[in-house]
Amino acid sequence: MDIQDLAKRVIAGERRALARAITLVESGRADHRAQAVELLETTAPEGRQALRIGLSGTPGVGKSTFIEAFGMFLIEKGLKVAVLAVDPSSARSGGSILGDKTRMESLSREKNAFIRPSPSQAQMGGVARRTREAVALCEAAGFDIVLIETVGVGQSETMVAEMSDLFLLLLAPAGGDELQGVKRGIMEIADLILVNKADGPLKETAMRTCADYAGALRLLRKRVYDPEGFPKAQMVSAVTHDGLPEAWETMEELVAWRREHGHWEKRRAAQARHWFEEDLRIGLLSALETSNARARIDALGGQVAAGELSASRAADEMLAFLKLASDS
Amino acid sequence: MDIQDLAKRVIAGERRALARAITLVESGRADHRAQAVELLETTAPEGRQALRIGLSGTPGVGKSTFIEAFGMFLIEKGLKVAVLAVDPSSARSGGSILGDKTRMESLSREKNAFIRPSPSQAQMGGVARRTREAVALCEAAGFDIVLIETVGVGQSETMVAEMSDLFLLLLAPAGGDELQGVKRGIMEIADLILVNKADGPLKETAMRTCADYAGALRLLRKRVYDPEGFPKAQMVSAVTHDGLPEAWETMEELVAWRREHGHWEKRRAAQARHWFEEDLRIGLLSALETSNARARIDALGGQVAAGELSASRAADEMLAFLKLASDS
Known part of the structure; x- marks a missing residue:
């Protein structure tokens, strides 16, 4: 090639x-x-930079419909939009989110859109590296917006937030009890909560839910990279498109403020550094995954399980086998 | 020496x-x-084995008083009891649980008891290794019971459970709402939930709380190493000592069943293997903490943050610097 x-x-x-x-x-x-x-x-x-938007939401919240609507909205503004998916569950299920482009029928036909389903079967560490690299390629290809979609499970949200400039959390209208179901850690990384399905019979529930989340967000510790009033909670309808312009306006306001106050560059630099150290840890631990190393670990592990060797001694033996040059 | x-x-x-x-x-x-x-x-x-009992409970639940009462109960049965503390928060606060032996006045005066406060200032990986080694030393010294106490924060409970034969969760009587505050993950590792303070005006609340937890435990997936009816929730009073004999009886029943069905040995073997692999990972990652390595990582990290070097390339350079023998 x-x-x-x-x-x-x-x-x-x-x-x-x-x-x-x-x-x-x-x-x-x-x-x-x-x-x-x-x-x-x-x-x-080339040094091209897109606005990287992380997006999370549990299945059923209307993520695909939202991406279709929001993506088309951006394209109509003359922007080029790439959509990438990170699906930690696909490793197990073999399925993948965004696998079915027909769920984003209009967007997938646009010449200024690029949709990429998540690859299946990969470990979290590998997924992070590959997604970052895919984002970098989309930026090099001149896309203005890179949407990184993930499902609300495990650590994938933190991972996506660590490679995004903005992190959106898409939620469904719900009773007050369900508000507690949103993990605090996710609230803390969100820049904008969008309550979807604010249309038809659910509109009133959506209003209440939105107010509840706005209240919850106000209770969180103030972050240095947020202007007054952020993070926000707003309503949106992926069906009627109500709220899409307002949501985009909020995002633009936040981005402008962060750029102006140096947080945009600082965050990107900190993220790059984070991923360097993460790649380093993964690279180091991958030394345990070669077939040579695995065979040795299994043999030592057997002796440890049988009580013939202490865990510490076995670990020391394995480290000696790997002959790390760390002390030199 | x-x-x-x-x-x-x-x-x-x-x-x-x-x-x-x-x-x-x-x-x-x-x-x-x-x-x-x-x-x-x-x-x-020497091959001596104690019964290792992990014990968790948030501050205020009466852990010290319970350990004092339960410890004395065991000593009166002719058993030798060691108490070790694992306090992940002490690393930050400088304080330590069990720091004040006067909270266990009778127990600390017993010749068949040994109480060891948690060391302060240590990282989680180090805490795990040192606690396991302290447990092993207590076993070698002929203690029949080793109680490993921890506070209900972070990952310390999982860690303590991974080095215990039994895991107790001590809870206070509470309203139904607070039941949801107990993390599912902790419920899942508990073998016995003890609702403390089942005395005086709180006795009725304790009964209700106990029934609530018993119900919640029944909803959890059945574990292969549990006999019928386990995990259990029981009431106890560290003040009146009500429920202590019943709690001990439950523990003895569970231990006897697990020994008889091979789960005791299987669990110890799996735990040893787990700690071997954990020690190995920590040992490998410690190669990044030598001053040589740290200096190099900081230099590379600076270049990455400045955009002069990609995260992956910097990681590769650092791995080459460490010269791992993994591929040989």
Whole structure:
């Protein structure tokens, strides 16, 4: 594969080249890995930045419909929109969110949109790296907005927030009791809570839910990278499109404030550093996953389980086997 | 220090020797570490096993009073009781649970009791290893029961459960709303919930609370290592000592069943294996904490934050610097 040519075509904004580039960074093969690194380093100097928007919400909240509506809204404003999905559950189920592009029928037909389902079968560490790299490729391809969608389970939300400039939480209208079901940790990383389905018979419930969340957000500790009144909770309808302009206005206001006050750059720098250290930890721990190492660990683990060797001693033996140069 | 002599005195059950031995395993000094390993390997072949009881409960639930009462109850049965504390918060606050032995006045005066406050200032990984080693030393010293106390925060409960044969959760009488405040994860690791303060004006509330928890426990998935009817919820009063014999009876019943059905040994073997792999991961990651490595990581991290180097490339460079022998 001619990586320099592929890079050129990605930078030119060719969607097929972008799709191929993302497949390359998703590959587990060692030779593909080397090509992926070359590709990323060839496209990076363009220095293009998209607005990276993380989006979470549990199944049933209307995420696909929202992305379809919000994506079309942005495209009508003349923006280029990429949608990536992170689905930690797909590793187990084999299924994937966004797998069915027909759920975003209009958006998937737009030439200024790019939709990429989550790859299945991968570990969390690998998912993070590959998603970051896919985001970088979308930026190099000239997309203005990169929406990173995830489902509200496990640590995927924290991960997506760590690679986003803005984090949206999409929620359904609900009774007061369910408000407590939203984990505090998720509230704390949200920049904007959108209560969806604010239409038809649910509109009143949506208003109450929205007020409840707004109240809950006010109880959270003030974050240094928020202007007065943030994080916010607003209503939106992915069906009638009510609230979409207001939601976008809020996002633009927040982004402008953060850029002006230096938080945008600071956050990106801190995120890059975070991912470097995370990649480093994962890389180091992957030394335990080679077949050589696994065989040795299993043998030692058997001795430990049988009580023939202490856990500490077995760990020391394994570390000696790995011959880390850390003390040099 | 004559480690062989210290080992002999630990095995002879000398409390001062045991205290000194635990101080040794708690030390961060490299030469102490080598001595600690020698000590543990000299005392281990005795093959003595205590019943390891993990105990958790938030501050204010009456943990100290319960340990004092339950400890004295066991001593009156002719058992030798060691109490160890794991306090993840002490690392920050500098304080420590069990720091004040006067909270367990009778127990601390008993010759068949050994009380050890949690060491302050340590990271979770280090706390786990040191606590396991302290447990092993108490077993070598001939204690029949090792109570491992922790506060209900963070991951310390999971950690303590992973080194216990039984896990007790001590709770206060409370309204139905507060039941939901007990994290599901903690319910799932508990073998026995004890509702404390079942005395005086709180007795009726305690009865209701106990019934509520019993109901909640029945909704949990059945665990293979539990006989019919477990996990249980019972009432206890650390003040009047009501319920202590019944609680102990429940523990004995559970232990007998697990021993008979092979779960005792299986669980210990699985725990040993778990700690081996955990020690291994911590040992591997500690390669990042040498001053050499830290300096290099900071330099690379600076370049990454400045956008001069990608996170992946920086991680690769650092891994090359550590020269792992993993691929050989």
